[in-house]
Amino acid sequence: MSELKKIQTTDGHRIDCTIPDGETDVIDASYLMLFPALIDPHVHFRTPGAEYKEDWTTASKAAIRGGVTTVLDMPNNSPSCSTIFTLDAKEELVQKQLLEAKIPLRHAFYLGADKRHLQEIPQLSHRVAGLKIYMGSSTGELLVDDPSALLDAFQICAENDLLVAVHAEDEALLKERGELYSGRSDPAVHSKIRSPEVAAIAVEQAIRLAEKTKARLYIAHVSSSAELALIRAAKKQGLAVYAETTPHHLFLDESAYETLGTLALVNPPLRSKKEQEALWEAIHDETIDTIGTDHAPHTLEEKKKPYGSAPSGFPSIEFYFPLLLNAYAEKRLSLEQIVSLTHTRPQEIFRLPLNDDIVAVDLEIERTIEASMIRSKAGWSPYLGRTLKGWPIYTACQGRLFDLAKL
Numbered sequence: 084m085s086e087l088k089k090i091q092t093t094d095g096h097r098i099d100c101t102i103p104d105g106e107t108d109v110i111d112a113s114y115l116m117l118f119p120a121l122i123d124p125h126v127h128f129r130t131p132g133a134e135y136k137e138d139w140t141t142a143s144k145a146a147i148r149g150g151v152t153t154v155l156d157m158p159n160n161s162p163s164c165s166t167i168f169t170l171d172a173k174e175e176l177v178q179k180q181l182l183e184a185k186i187p188l189r190h191a192f193y194l195g196a197d198k199r200h201l202q203e204i205p206q207l208s209h210r211v212a213g214l215k216i217y218m219g220s221s222t223g224e225l226l227v228d229d230p231s232a233l234l235d236a237f238q239i240c241a242e243n244d245l246l247v248a249v250h251a252e253d254e255a256l257l258k259e260r261g262e263l264y265s266g267r268s269d270p271a272v273h274s275k276i277r278s279p280e281v282a283a284i285a286v287e288q289a290i291r292l293a294e295k296t297k298a299r300l301y302i303a304h305v306s307s308s309a310e311l312a313l314i315r316a317a318k319k320q321g322l323a324v325y326a327e328t329t330p331h332h333l334f335l336d337e338s339a340y341e342t343l344g345t346l347a348l349v350n351p352p353l354r355s356k357k358e359q360e361a362l363w364e365a366i367h368d369e370t371i372d373t374i375g376t377d378h379a380p381h382t383l384e385e386k387k388k389p390y391g392s393a394p395s396g397f398p399s400i401e402f403y404f405p406l407l408l409n410a411y412a413e414k415r416l417s418l419e420q421i422v423s424l425t426h427t428r429p430q431e432i433f434r435l436p437l438n439d440d441i442v443a444v445d446l447e448i449e450r451t452i453e454a455s456m457i458r459s460k461a462g463w464s465p466y467l468g469r470t471l472k473g474w475p476i477y478t479a480c481q482g483r484l485f486d487l488a489k490l
Contacts, residue, residue: 085484087112087443087477093418100441102484112443115476119422120152120440121404122429124212125303125327125375127396128154130176132161137380139180141460142400143188145378148458148487149401150442152480153435154188155212155375158195159225165195166203170210187481189438193248195225198232201239208243212433213301218285219252219350228254233292241298246433248301251285251310252277252351270390271340274352279307282351286310290317290324299323301432304377306332306351308361315370325432327373328362330403333410335465343465345393346386349377352395366420372428374407376400380461398459402452402466408444408473443477450474458490 087100090112100117123146129137146154156177158164164173173192181188193215194207204214216236217225227233240247260276286302290313293300302314305326317324331349336356339347347353365371379396386393407425410416429435451470454462478485 085110087115087117089113090115090117090443092117093422102479103482104479104484106484108484110477114445114447115443116446118150118442118444119426120438120442120478120480121150121425122153122435123151123376123378123400123403124155124373124429124433125157125329125377126154126400127157127159127377127379129380130160130180131173136382137398137460139177139188140184141458142378143181143184143186144458144490145398145401146188147186147478147480147485148475148490150404150444150475150478151400152189152440152478153438154190154400155433156190156192158193158215159217163195163197163225164192165197165200165225167207170194170207187483189440189481191433191435196227196236197225198227198229198235201232201235204236204239204245205243208240208245211245213246213248214240215248215250217250218289219250219254219257219281226254233288234296237292237296237298241296246299246301247289247293248303249285249289250303250350251289252281253284253288256281256284268390269340270345270348271337273348273390273395274337274354277350277352279309279354279358282307283309283313286313290314290322293317293324294320294322299325301325301327303327303375304329304332304351305365305371306354306362307358311361311365311370318370325372326365326370327375328366328371329375329377330399330406331377331397331465332359333362333374334406339465345388345390346397346463346465348386348390348393348395349379349397350395363415366416366424371424372432374403374424376403378459380459382461383463397465398457398461398463401456401458402464402471404442405450405471405474406466408446409471412446412472438481439479440481441479442475444473445476446473448472448474
């Protein structure tokens with residue numbers, strides 16, 4: 084077994100941490116700090132159907148490098164993960180890829196809402212992390228914008244005690260604004276088409292459905308003050324409504340279009356610095372419960388296409404912990420807040436079993452993000468060139484200790 088000697092915990096104690104990995108390694112960890120391993124409640128690992136962008140052999144390494152040992156994977160695959168058959172097939176493929184990677188990454192899948200297959204939800208409610216509903220078009224073919232189908236989906240989830248997770252953008256307003264700005268081809272128009280109002284209308288609708296049906300509601304990638312106001316009110320009302328934000332909405336803003344162009348495209352889009360500050364305030368008043376990376380790799384070739392052809396989304400999972408640790412170094416976050424956002428609250432909301440996975444961090448080391456560090460198959464990052472203080476050094480997953488310098 085491996086032993087991390089005299090490692091410091093986030094509450095100031097020093098302990099010897101033992102990992103039953105079959106090795107006989109004693110490591111001086113007196114310069115490291117111990118965190119519970121991170122849970123990423125929002126990833127797109129692209130299996131099945133788009134393994135040329137990412138698969139679980141590459142994504143699992145990226146996750147472990149980022150201190151993440153549990154991921155919840157989205158259903159907008161090809162084919163979409165929306166039936167018993169597609170869920171079984173996806174699990175079989177993922178298990179093969181994890182065996183190939185030799186990484187025992189903990190995982191669960193979302194079931195995709197498809198109004199043709201809502202009757203399958205009760206049979207699968209005990210096997211999935213939640214039902215993912217795309218209220219507005221994004222990547223893939225899953226879309227439920229029919230009010231009757233939405234109500235049915237929420238009601239079925241409430242009856243089966245299954246969490247509803249929503250991509251909250253209003254499809255009708257999205258189309259209307261797309262036509263309004265149809266003459267523009269600069270990437271920054273993406274943030275105008277998918278405005279905060281587009282998100283807020285859908286959030287309001289989702290909250291009304293949650294109130295009516297008593298379903299538990301998880302709102303993915305919250306990005307604006309308008310959404311936050313609705314979520315705050317719902318929480319004060321006592322509704323089981325939970326909010327996730329992303330690293331890119333915390334650490335990138337609309338100015339990124341100037342340097343990244345179409346590489347900065349994501350749904351919902353990057354917002355103004357004022358909206359970004361509202362997210363930080365919502366972390367501090369605990370309106371925001373979790374941080375999900377929305378790790379959504381595309382190839383660099385795809386992302387460099389002109390606006391209108393370039394897809395939305397980018398890789399994020401291996402650098403989101405260093406981004407948060409750097410925010411701690413800048414006194415924007417406490418260690419307790421990082422643990423809550425990346426471990427405690429996701430575990431509670433998704434009712435995940437307790438585990439002993441850990442990540443050991445050097446809070447003092449500074450590194451500049453370079454392409455050579457990237458393990459995601461995408462091979463690029465919107466954070467290239469950033470210097471961050473605080474990096475994971477070791478990650479332990481299911482009793483195996485990974486030296487991240489060797490992974």
